[in-house]
Amino acid sequence: MATFALIHGGGGSAWDWHLLEPELRDRGHDAVAVSLPVEDESAGLLDYADAVVAAVGGRRDLVVVAHSWGGFVGPLVCARTPADLLVLVTAMIPAPGEPPSGWWGNTGFGSKDMSDPIGLFLHDVPKDVAEELLTRSRNHAGKAMGEPWPLEAWPDVPTRFLLCRDDRFFTPDFMRGVVRDRLGITPDEIDGGHAPMLARPKELADRLEGYLTGRS
Known part of the structure; x- marks a missing residue:
């Protein structure tokens, strides 16, 4: 049995994983979804990581799963508590010293029309789930967005990246x-x-479990 620590993306919360959690538990695993303190003006990136570590507690056989903006947090968790695997799900990949606000320009991301968030982010999510997610969106405080990513190198943990086609x-x-x-x-x-995790929770759970069994 593994423990999956589930880290949401920008503006999200633990609710983002509510369809994936039972899928993982049905497969015999534990799942811990964490709401990062994104609205706390005093909280920085290491505080975000500490919130995940505290929620995980003494659980072992840890798999850290980070979605989207959560890619800035997942590796920090792996640097602060033993983890067997880090899975980045269509996530941002930070570089040492890079603030989240600098990632967009440094990677050449460009710009996107954000006027239709469902069409851009949630086009294959069931309509009621997508609409509920938007009502739960939270604003990021500035500290964690502007501070340099604190690690000098990627943590020494096996890392997989899951891209969404x-x-x-x-x-x-x-x-x-x-x-x-x-x-x-x-x-x-x-x-x-x-x-x-909202559009294809069963398929995502199969992939995550497959990383443990060697089927993925």
């Missing part, structure tokens, strides 16, 4: 390049858009 925000061609340049690996791929 139909992602309209972090598009596949763009992210393949980022993964190659920053991690030096080839990403794994799954069908669907930017939020597979």
